Amino acid sequence: MSLAEKVLQGDIRSSARLMRLLDDEMEEGRQELKKLYKYTGKTYILGITGPPGAGKSTLVDHIIASFRAGGKKVGVIAVDPSSPFTGGAILGDRIRMQRHSNDPDVFIRSLASRGHMGGLTSSTEEICLVMDAMGKDVIILETVGVGQDEVEVVDLAHTSVLVTVPGMGDDVQAIKAGVMEIGNIFVVNKADREGADRAYREIMGMLDMANWKGQFRPPVLLVEANTGKGIPEFMEKVDEHRRYLLENGLYEKFYASRAKCMFERILFSQLARTLMETLKGNKEWPNWEDDLMKRKIDPYSLSQKVIKEFVKIRD
Amino acid sequence: MSLAEKVLQGDIRSSARLMRLLDDEMEEGRQELKKLYKYTGKTYILGITGPPGAGKSTLVDHIIASFRAGGKKVGVIAVDPSSPFTGGAILGDRIRMQRHSNDPDVFIRSLASRGHMGGLTSSTEEICLVMDAMGKDVIILETVGVGQDEVEVVDLAHTSVLVTVPGMGDDVQAIKAGVMEIGNIFVVNKADREGADRAYREIMGMLDMANWKGQFRPPVLLVEANTGKGIPEFMEKVDEHRRYLLENGLYEKFYASRAKCMFERILFSQLARTLMETLKGNKEWPNWEDDLMKRKIDPYSLSQKVIKEFVKIRD
Numbered sequence: 068m069s070l071a072e073k074v075l076q077g078d079i080r081s082s083a084r085l086m087r088l089l090d091d092e093m094e095e096g097r098q099e100l101k102k103l104y105k106y107t108g109k110t111y112i113l114g115i116t117g118p119p120g121a122g123k124s125t126l127v128d129h130i131i132a133s134f135r136a137g138g139k140k141v142g143v144i145a146v147d148p149s150s151p152f153t154g155g156a157i158l159g160d161r162i163r164m165q166r167h168s169n170d171p172d173v174f175i176r177s178l179a180s181r182g183h184m185g186g187l188t189s190s191t192e193e194i195c196l197v198m199d200a201m202g203k204d205v206i207i208l209e210t211v212g213v214g215q216d217e218v219e220v221v222d223l224a225h226t227s228v229l230v231t232v233p234g235m236g237d238d239v240q241a242i243k244a245g246v247m248e249i250g251n252i253f254v255v256n257k258a259d260r261e262g263a264d265r266a267y268r269e270i271m272g273m274l275d276m277a278n279w280k281g282q283f284r285p286p287v288l289l290v291e292a293n294t295g296k297g298i299p300e301f302m303e304k305v306d307e308h309r310r311y312l313l314e315n316g317l318y319e320k321f322y323a324s325r326a327k328c329m330f331e332r333i334l335f336s337q338l339a340r341t342l343m344e345t346l347k348g349n350k351e352w353p354n355w356e357d358d359l360m361k362r363k364i365d366p367y368s369l370s371q372k373v374i375k376e377f378v379k380i381r382d
Numbered sequence: 383m384s385l386a387e388k389v390l391q392g393d394i395r396s397s398a399r400l401m402r403l404l405d406d407e408m409e410e411g412r413q414e415l416k417k418l419y420k421y422t423g424k425t426y427i428l429g430i431t432g433p434p435g436a437g438k439s440t441l442v443d444h445i446i447a448s449f450r451a452g453g454k455k456v457g458v459i460a461v462d463p464s465s466p467f468t469g470g471a472i473l474g475d476r477i478r479m480q481r482h483s484n485d486p487d488v489f490i491r492s493l494a495s496r497g498h499m500g501g502l503t504s505s506t507e508e509i510c511l512v513m514d515a516m517g518k519d520v521i522i523l524e525t526v527g528v529g530q531d532e533v534e535v536v537d538l539a540h541t542s543v544l545v546t547v548p549g550m551g552d553d554v555q556a557i558k559a560g561v562m563e564i565g566n567i568f569v570v571n572k573a574d575r576e577g578a579d580r581a582y583r584e585i586m587g588m589l590d591m592a593n594w595k596g597q598f599r600p601p602v603l604l605v606e607a608n609t610g611k612g613i614p615e616f617m618e619k620v621d622e623h624r625r626y627l628l629e630n631g632l633y634e635k636f637y638a639s640r641a642k643c644m645f646e647r648i649l650f651s652q653l654a655r656t657l658m659e660t661l662k663g664n665k666e667w668p669n670w671e672d673d674l675m676k677r678k679i680d681p682y683s684l685s686q687k688v689i690k691e692f693v694k695i696r697d
Contacts, residue, residue, distance in 0.1 A: 097682055104680035323675035330674055330681035335654045337685050338693065342653065343646070345695050359645055360638035365419035366645035367412055370652050378653065379694040380660050 071102035077140075077202045079174065086176060089193045100196060107199040108322040110142070111309055114208045114224030116249075121230045122256045125292040127209050131167050133302045134205050141167075142198035142206040143175040144191060174198060191223055192329055221249050222328075225321055226308045230254045231270075233262030251285050251308050254301065258289035283311045345377060386417035392455075392517045394489065401491060404508045415511060422514040423637040425457070426624055429523045429539030431564075436545045437571045440607040442524050446482050448617050449520050456482075457513035457521040458490040459506060489513060504651075506538055507644055536564050537643075540636055541623045545569045546585075548577030566600050566623050569616065573604035598626045660692060 073081035088096030113130070117123045127143065134141050167173040176194055178187070191208065198206050208224050221227050229250035253274075255266045270287045286304045290297035312318045346352050355373075358364045364372075388396035403411030428445070432438050442458065449456050482488040491509055493502070506523065513521050523539050536542050544565035568589075570581045585602045601619045605612035627633045661667050670688075673679045679687075 101680045101682050104682075105677045108677055326674050326677070326681060327671070330684055331654075331658070333681050334657070334685040334688060335650060337689060338653060338657065339646075339650045341689070342649070342695055345697060348697070356642070359641050362420045362423055362641070365416045366641060366648050367416050367419075369645055370649040373649060374652060374656070377696055379696065380657055381692055381694065 069099065069102070071099040071200075074099070074103060074197060074200050075106060075202075079171065082174070082197055082201050083176075085197055086194055089197070090190065100193065103196065103200040107196045108326075110195070110199040110203050110206050112195060112206045112208060112224045112226075113305060114210065114221050114227045115230060116210050116221055116227065117230030117254075117256075118211065118232075121232050122292045123209050123211075123230055126230060126254070126256065126290070127207055128166070129292060129295060129298045130207055130302070130305075131173055133298065135167075135170065135173065139204040140172045140202060141174070142195075142201070142203040143173065144194055144198075144206065144208050145175065145177045146187065146191065146208070146210040174201065174203065188223065189332055192325070195223060223325070225312055225318065226251045226305060228252045228254055228305070230256050231266060232257045233260045233266045251283065252301075252304050253285055253287040254290050255287065256290050256292050258291050258297065263289060283308060342373075342377065346373065349377075384414065384417070386414040386515075389414070389418060389512060389515050390421060390517075394486065397489070397512055397516050398491075400512055401509055404512070405505065415508065418511065418515040422511045423641075425510070425514040425518050425521050427510060427521045427523060427539045427541075428620060429525065429536050429542045430545060431525050431536055431542065432545030432569075432571075433526065433547075436547050437607045438524050438526075438545055441545060441569070441571065441605070442522055443481070444607060444610060444613045445522055445617070445620075446488055448613065450482075450485065450488065454519040455487045455517060456489070457510075457516070457518040458488065459509055459513075459521065459523050460490065460492045461502065461506065461523070461525040489516065489518065503538065504647055507640070510538060538640070540627055540633065541566045541620060543567045543569055543620070545571050546581060547572045548575045548581045566598065567616075567619050568600055568602040569605050570602065571605050571607050573606050573612065578604060598623060657688075657693065661688065664692075 070081050070085055074085055085096055085099055089100065115123050115127055115130070124145070127145075131141050131143065168175065176198075178190060178194065195206055195208075210221065227250055229252070231254070233255065253270050255263050255270070257263070258267075267287055267289060274285060274287070288297055288301050288304060290301055292298070309318075312321070355364070355369060359366065359369055385396050385400055389400055400411060400414055404415065430438050430442055430445070439460070442460075446456050446458065483490065491513075493505060493509065510521055510523075525536065542565055544567070546569070548570065568585050570578050570585070572578070582602055582604060589600060589602070603612055603616050603619060605616055607613070624633075627636070670679070670684060674681065674684055
């Protein structure tokens, strides 16, 4: 039986092996993923984004438990920036989720945000496809909400939950700065802390300013992930958004648009690799490179020259 | 006089205008940057990276003052992730630097990490080139140290300073996770806080494990940016690293390697744009796109097919 077939039967060891092959950019992994592709595009992906220390992992722990209670098979992808500067307790986070680690229907995978050649979005998308093929009903995607790369990861989710906590500085200013459009559900966690009501009102105030006619207006929820308070209401809103997507044909649209994005990313990386190999094999290249490094030519002009000389695109 | 000529004379309004043109991806901006390119590659770039709340902006304020006292012309690029999740006071940060805003030899530019089509690294590099052409002796590049995109920005600096504060969780674990290689100088800020000595010892311990023979061993400094304590010692280390680069021919090597990176980035983005335009103008494309969205073909296979049909790279 091929690796792909084993993954389709939900085999955990084979799935983990395929993920490692993909991580290492092995052609073997690509070949198996190709075979799996047509069986994917079904799983519901829930993104949880927030700053270090917002209690994302505790929240995710509740979400896993809740989906499991409903009989759903769950995949979790935790994107850990491999930086000492997250302010979060990396070990602690992982430990918190471990109560699910003996459940064969929960598959948890951590992903460092550094060192993936194809970029974070690419790696995450490939792992999503494997979990999808494994038959997971839900994938929970936990990311740290700083930086463009993480925001791109959010685009991989059907439903994006933005988690914040009271007292994180100029909340309103920051929200104005442009993150509003990426959240489908807002959570103010640690809602027993001072300033929770203020944070709640500020987010509501910002949402009031937009026109939501015919669209899903993001709810704002006060949650205490530590005690579990507010979790059932939160899960209800998650389900509401999922049903909204299904009823409006947005669920399939999501997967269609993901397929296009993935295609473009793969196309450009294949093309770039081929072109650089050709270029480096050409006897004129060392001179051009030298001119570039000595600033006799600028990178824009050299790029135009290389495309003109080496690349022919037919109509 | 052309915009480029005015920038070369250090004209502030023209430089700001060119930066806006580049931000908006206007061809006019590119043309002017091409003219400037050969005059660039001189400025010393100092990167300051750390988590939200580490006191980076206060530190940068001291660095500006210190370079100005030495008669240096200074550019500052502050990369603000446009996320509510930085935990930092965005407004406060900007206000802290404003005491330099009337100094014509200090040019401060903020850059949001979202919404730049060409990516954050690309935008930052273009702004560096303009400041370089303006005649700035030093560019200070302040970034939030979470996420891959920010780490890439660090590669733009000659000297990378990593700022942390006591009590940020499992320091050693996180440092092990792979950020050690990007720091040239480590700063433990807010050194009057409990745990500063522990953070210092942990970083030193990690550095002890590597072999620095013939290389610059990163120093670790205890600093109190609020009071200015430790700043002179810090600036001395910055200068030491700069001299190390100069004396070992690494200063020019840096600019040579940046030129190559920039060339590749521009080449791929130009190529990608041309190819997608061709593709979308082709009458077969709608069918292929449909097959992709219906998962009749996987993105890897479609990418190979498109390259085979449309692209010819000559040897």
